[in-house]
Amino acid sequence: MRWWKMLGLAGIMGVAATGVVIARAERRRRAYTPEEIRTRLRERVHQADGRSS
Incomplete structure (x- = not known):
């Protein structure tokens, strides 16, 4: 059962x-x-407009 405790602690x-x-x-x-x-x-809108053209 010790490994269950370790698994729980890790979680x-x-x-x-x-x-x-x-x-x-x-x-x-x-x-x-x-x-x-x-x-x-x-800036994002400007970049997106540049890509779609």
């Missing part, structure tokens, strides 16, 4: 690590100012 650690990665990405995403977001979106 819990995996879930915790995933949560940390998601939290970091969310913090990084929220760090943009509204003007930076608008600028990035306009």
Whole structure:
């Protein structure tokens, strides 16, 4: 039964690590100012228009 405990601990650690990665990405995403977001979106639209032509 010891290997079940190890497997459970590994699963819990995996879930915790995933949560940390998601939290970091969310913090990084929220760090943009509204003007930076608008600028990035306009750049994406401009690139997409260039590809479709």
